[in-house]
Amino acid sequence: MLILKLLLIPAFLLLISLAGKRWGPSVAGWLSGLPVVVGPILLFLGLEQGPAFAAQAAVAALSAMFAMIAFCVTYARVAQRANWPWALTLSLAVWAVLALLLSLVPPSLAFSLAAAASALLAAPYLFPKVQPLVAGPAPKSDKLLWRMIAGAALTLLVTMLASTVGERWSGLLAVFPVLGSVMAVFSQQTRGPAFTAALLRATATGMYSFSAFCLVSALTLPHLGLGGFAVGVAVSVAMLGVTRQLLARPTAEPGQAR
Numbered sequence: 527m528l529i530l531k532l533l534l535i536p537a538f539l540l541l542i543s544l545a546g547k548r549w550g551p552s553v554a555g556w557l558s559g560l561p562v563v564v565g566p567i568l569l570f571l572g573l574e575q576g577p578a579f580a581a582q583a584a585v586a587a588l589s590a591m592f593a594m595i596a597f598c599v600t601y602a603r604v605a606q607r608a609n610w611p612w613a614l615t616l617s618l619a620v621w622a623v624l625a626l627l628l629s630l631v632p633p634s635l636a637f638s639l640a641a642a643a644s645a646l647l648a649a650p651y652l653f654p655k656v657q658p659l660v661a662g663p664a665p666k667s668d669k670l671l672w673r674m675i676a677g678a679a680l681t682l683l684v685t686m687l688a689s690t691v692g693e694r695w696s697g698l699l700a701v702f703p704v705l706g707s708v709m710a711v712f713s714q715q716t717r718g719p720a721f722t723a724a725l726l727r728a729t730a731t732g733m734y735s736f737s738a739f740c741l742v743s744a745l746t747l748p749h750l751g752l753g754g755f756a757v758g759v760a761v762s763v764a765m766l767g768v769t770r771q772l773l774a775r776p777t778a779e780p781g782q783a784r
Contacts, residue, residue: 536675556769558705559732561739561762565755567700568743571693572752579693581747581754582633586697588740589631589638591733593624595645597703598730599652601710602723606654610714614707625698633694635744642737649730656720701736705729735766 541557564587572580601617631637687699706729713722739762746754 553728556728556732556766558709558729559735559766559769561736561759563702563704564700564736565739565759567696569752569755571696572747572755575693577747577751577754579696580752581744582693583697583700584740584744584747585633585635585638586628586694587700588635588697588737588744589628589641590625590698590701591642591737591740592645593621593628593698594701594703594706594733594736595649595730596624597621597706598710598726599649601706602653602726605710605714605719605722606656610711613714614711617710618703618707621703629694629698635741638744639741642740646730646734646737649733650727653727653730654723656723731769732766734769735762738762738765 568580568584568587571583597617597620600620601613604613604616628641687695691699706726709729710722710726713725739758742761743754743758746757748754750757
């Protein structure tokens with residue numbers, strides 16, 4: 527499991543970085559919707575604490591979509607006016623406040639689904655309208671290396687905390703913006719604020735896949751045991767295909783006929 531934590535996230539960050547260079551921020555952000563962080567964390571919790579514990583953590587993780595979308599929107603907006611330390615600090619502060627508030631709400635799948643759905647539906651209207659320059663210099667190899675190291679370090683920290691703080695906070699911490707933080711900071715440094723905003727907007731769209739995984743896992747783990755994760759992954763990948771169609775759909779500019 528330790529090797530999985532150390533290798534999976536850095537490898538996925540490398541994939542996203544290369545995808546961003548080849549196809550632009552929309553594809554890179556969309557790919558980050560796959561549950562490569564929350565999946566291994568919930569699986570680890572299921573192995574250590576049992577499927578029922580993991581199912582309740584998945585319920586909390588689903589509600590944390592609200593905080594995750596807020597993180598993406600805050601970073602995208604602040605990055606248009608300030609450098610990355612300010613954008614990262616403010617967006618993580620927003621995530622922390624919302625996660626704390628969510629932790630105070632009694633566990634409920636209905637509430638978690640409503641919180642996730644409201645955030646996902648509102649997200650397209652909250653991001654700044656930008657025109658990113660897709661063409662640009664490729665990220666330097668040392669930047670990619672630091673990006674992968676940062677992803678591995680954050681993943682280890684979050685998983686260590688998640689296994690010690692109970693099912694509610696385990697689920698919330700599983701949706702800590704590990705990928706979002708690393709991708710946003712390095713994208714702002716190397717490609718600029720417009721590229722970063724487009725990346726995070728696509729990340730929010732990809733979160734439909736992430737949310738589908740959490741919802742299906744919460745429903746199936748109590749009945750199928752750890753086999754529920756396989757169902758969750760299958761539904762998540764299918765949802766990713768649906769959201770790809772949403773990204774491919776052209777968006778009319780203000781004043782254009784639809």
